[in-house]
Amino acid sequence: MRIRRFLRLLPVVPSVLLLLVFLMAPVAWSFYASFTDAALSGKAARDPQWVGADNYVRMFSDDSFPLAAWLTVVFVAASAVLGQNVLGLLIALLMTRSRRAVASWVGTAVVAAWVLPEIVAAFAAYAYFNRDGTLNQVLGAFGSAGPDWLYSFPLVAIVLANTWRGTAFSMLVYRAALADVPRDVTEAALMDGARGWQRLAFITLPLIRSSIATNLMLITLQTLAVFTLIWVMTAGGPANASTTLPVLAYQEAFKFGDIGYGTAVASVLILLGMVFGAVYVRLLREQKS
Amino acid sequence: MRRPVIKVPVIKTPVMQMPLKYAPVKFAVTLVSVAAVLAAATSCSPTPEAAESKSLKIVYQKTDSFTALDAVMQDAKKEFEASNTGVTVDLQPIQANDDDYGTKLALAQRSGDTAPDVFYEDTFKVRSDVDAGYLLKLDGYLEKWDDWAAFSEAAKEAGRADDGGIYAVPLGTDTRAIWYNKTVLQKAGIQVPWQPKSWDEILTAARAMKAASPDVIPFNMYAGKGTGEGTVMQGFYELLYGTDSSLYDVDAKKWVVGSQGFTDSLTFLKTLYDEKLAVSPAEALDANVWKKVFGEWFPQGKLGATVEGSYTPSFWQKGGAYEWAGYEQDMGVAMFPTQKGQDPGGVSMSGGWTLAVGAKSRNPELAFSFLTTALNKKNALAYDINNSQIAVRTDVASEPEYLAANPFVKDVSDLVKVTHYRPATADYPRISTAVQVATESVITGKQSPEDAAAEYDATVRKLVGEDKVLEK
Numbered sequence: 001m002r003i004r005r006f007l008r009l010l011p012v013v014p015s016v017l018l019l020l021v022f023l024m025a026p027v028a029w030s031f032y033a034s035f036t037d038a039a040l041s042g043k044a045a046r047d048p049q050w051v052g053a054d055n056y057v058r059m060f061s062d063d064s065f066p067l068a069a070w071l072t073v074v075f076v077a078a079s080a081v082l083g084q085n086v087l088g089l090l091i092a093l094l095m096t097r098s099r100r101a102v103a104s105w106v107g108t109a110v111v112a113a114w115v116l117p118e119i120v121a122a123f124a125a126y127a128y129f130n131r132d133g134t135l136n137q138v139l140g141a142f143g144s145a146g147p148d149w150l151y152s153f154p155l156v157a158i159v160l161a162n163t164w165r166g167t168a169f170s171m172l173v174y175r176a177a178l179a180d181v182p183r184d185v186t187e188a189a190l191m192d193g194a195r196g197w198q199r200l201a202f203i204t205l206p207l208i209r210s211s212i213a214t215n216l217m218l219i220t221l222q223t224l225a226v227f228t229l230i231w232v233m234t235a236g237g238p239a240n241a242s243t244t245l246p247v248l249a250y251q252e253a254f255k256f257g258d259i260g261y262g263t264a265v266a267s268v269l270i271l272l273g274m275v276f277g278a279v280y281v282r283l284l285r286e287q288k289s
Numbered sequence: 290m291r292r293p294v295i296k297v298p299v300i301k302t303p304v305m306q307m308p309l310k311y312a313p314v315k316f317a318v319t320l321v322s323v324a325a326v327l328a329a330a331t332s333c334s335p336t337p338e339a340a341e342s343k344s345l346k347i348v349y350q351k352t353d354s355f356t357a358l359d360a361v362m363q364d365a366k367k368e369f370e371a372s373n374t375g376v377t378v379d380l381q382p383i384q385a386n387d388d389d390y391g392t393k394l395a396l397a398q399r400s401g402d403t404a405p406d407v408f409y410e411d412t413f414k415v416r417s418d419v420d421a422g423y424l425l426k427l428d429g430y431l432e433k434w435d436d437w438a439a440f441s442e443a444a445k446e447a448g449r450a451d452d453g454g455i456y457a458v459p460l461g462t463d464t465r466a467i468w469y470n471k472t473v474l475q476k477a478g479i480q481v482p483w484q485p486k487s488w489d490e491i492l493t494a495a496r497a498m499k500a501a502s503p504d505v506i507p508f509n510m511y512a513g514k515g516t517g518e519g520t521v522m523q524g525f526y527e528l529l530y531g532t533d534s535s536l537y538d539v540d541a542k543k544w545v546v547g548s549q550g551f552t553d554s555l556t557f558l559k560t561l562y563d564e565k566l567a568v569s570p571a572e573a574l575d576a577n578v579w580k581k582v583f584g585e586w587f588p589q590g591k592l593g594a595t596v597e598g599s600y601t602p603s604f605w606q607k608g609g610a611y612e613w614a615g616y617e618q619d620m621g622v623a624m625f626p627t628q629k630g631q632d633p634g635g636v637s638m639s640g641g642w643t644l645a646v647g648a649k650s651r652n653p654e655l656a657f658s659f660l661t662t663a664l665n666k667k668n669a670l671a672y673d674i675n676n677s678q679i680a681v682r683t684d685v686a687s688e689p690e691y692l693a694a695n696p697f698v699k700d701v702s703d704l705v706k707v708t709h710y711r712p713a714t715a716d717y718p719r720i721s722t723a724v725q726v727a728t729e730s731v732i733t734g735k736q737s738p739e740d741a742a743a744e745y746d747a748t749v750r751k752l753v754g755e756d757k758v759l760e761k
Contacts, residue, residue: 043420044421061751238574255388
């Protein structure tokens with residue numbers, strides 16, 4: 001009996017090993033390094049010293065960390081939870097009711113942004129929001145001079161760019177989920193006289209709840225880790241106006257060479273991701289029971 | 290009537306599997322890349338003596354507008370391989386700006402497997418990289434190198450570390466000056482050659498240019514984090530070192546805080562930007578603004594003057610990134626004045642780059658030998674001319690070909706008399722960033738010069754500790 005159980009687990013051993021080596025080990029390193037003064041240059045590069053919680057203490061006395069944490073939360077809430085999630089659901093719903101041709105055109109247009117490699121999408125967004133970019137040229141054609149988006153409204157620009165880039169993912173998830181909603185339930189509601197929004201709120205959404213939770217978890221984690229898009233568009237500036245935690249971690253570790261502090265920021269980011277993950281997993285479990 | 294639901298074929302991917310795979314992988318990749326570096330950081334154990342491979346890895350910087358060093362390296366490779374049979378020279382140019390080049394180099398130096406044998410190193414990083422154990426001490430090798438005597442005494446200091454040993458050999462040095470477009474100045478009735486005697490004279494001239502031709506940028510100075518080290522080297526330090534203050538007290542080995550000079554320098558920048566005598570703040574924060582300075586504004590007569598390095602002609606001369614035949618006639622160079630014209634009347638900043646041998650090199654003798662080939666008289670002359678460097682070899686400095694390279698060689702070389710060097714301590718890069726932040730806050734109107742200076746002081750105290758600051 002025991003042997004059979006062991007044999008059954010055997011196929012997953014390689015993937016578990018790979019996860020341990022390539023995922024857990026780096027996380028463990030990052031966590032360890034955040035308690036040292038490891039650096040790119042200087043004495044600490046040769047011989048990093050254990051500094052206890054110094055990096056974490058510094059984090060909370062440093063003005064740029066609370067700002068970056070706040071910007072990260074706003075960025076995730078605005079571009080993932082609100083932007084990608086709601087827009088993705090809306091498009092998916094409209095697609096179920098639109099003509100085949102319209103739906104496939106819209107689908108292609110939305111997915112196009114998601115298919116682009118991140119660096120290409122980031123350059124496209126930069127070219128769009130730039131001072132002399134597409135957006136301002138279009139505005140100029142209508143006779144209004146647009147602001148310098150990346151300078152005056154950096155957070156708005158990166159939120160819109162990330163929404164544009166990521167909506168396809170939510171749309172695909174919801175397309176699949178909506179296809180699984182049994183038609184007889186919706187029809188029964190229709191017979192009982194439920195209106196469109198009532199069918200959505202009381203029938204469709206509760207039925208796809210688990211997809212919503214899964215989708216939210218995935219896009220939250222993805223958006224927490226967004227770096228290239230922001231780095232290319234604003235590099236975290238002007239000043240620190242669009243420095244989210246990944247950008248801050250990168251700057252500290254690689255621009256200022258303070259790997260200890262950079263990994264401390266990265267560790268907080270990992271914790272933040274775990275908290276979000278735990279909340280969503282819990283949501284999923286609750287509705288199953 | 291209920292509309293029939295039309296089934297639309299979605300892109301046929303197994304949707305519910307894709308996301309599950311995609312997101313964690315991406316997240317993991319981010320973690321892995323952060324942590325991979327850390328793994329490298331702490332596992333610097335020396336690699337066991339591998340089989341003697343006769344190959345040298347040379348790492349240096351190469352960009353669209355900086356190819357002079359690449360040319361020298363290609364030549365040196367040919368020369369070296371011809372005279373050392375069986376040795377391969379593996380040239381690995383890194384395409385990056387100065388900041389990213391430094392990061393990539395530092396990362397490569399963490400492991401013996403990736404560390405270069407010979408590399409291009411910024412003078413201000415020499416000390417902290419020696420502390421990190423990246424550079425090989427060269428004293429023993431230099432003794433046996435006859436050419437070493439040809440290097441000027443001041444230049445030799447560039448490679449000296451805290452322990453008194455020499456760890457790097459300079460390629461060339463540079464100074465900073467005001468570069469101005471004569472046509473723009475003459476249009477405003479300013480006599481050329483122009484030499485302002487104080488900050489006020491700069492402002493007067495700039496205002497005159499603004500009045501004469503409203504769409505030119507009269508006098509630009511870099512500011513903000515976008516231009517990085519350029520902000521301080523070609524901008525803020527020319528101001529600060531021309532006041533009675535400085536950034537760092539060399540004798541006391543302490544950072545200066547609370548100085549009037551610092552606030553005055555910020556105020557000068559504020560005046561330039563507020564009166565629109567410089568570029569708009571948004572343009573100033575663009576990391577590529579310098580490309581417009583050299584490539585568009587100066588050649589097109591849209592810029593009156595700016596503070597830039599002695600290497601400026603390298604962009605315009607034949608083969609440069611922004612060839613401009615008329616620069617020799619149209620451009621002029623002036624010394625940046627001190628605040629009120631106090632002694633010594635002018636100020637300049639110097640930096641420069643060196644070549645160094647990696648401490649983890651498996652063939653240090655051979656690596657040093659390659660370094661001497663790359664820096665021999667012929668190659669040094671070619672490099673100094675093509676990159677408009679100020680020569681550090683006295684035999685190169687007296688070559689007629691070098692002196693005739695462009696009309697400005699003498700003017701910018703003379704600035705060595707009033708020049709300053711950055712404090713080459715390990716804390717410096719962060720302090721530099723703090724200065725850049727202060728300039729950015731001021732030109733964008735986020736803070737007054739007094740507030741920005743106060744925040745700079747607070748940052749410095751936090752960075753280096755109370756015992757390493759000096760109230761002045």
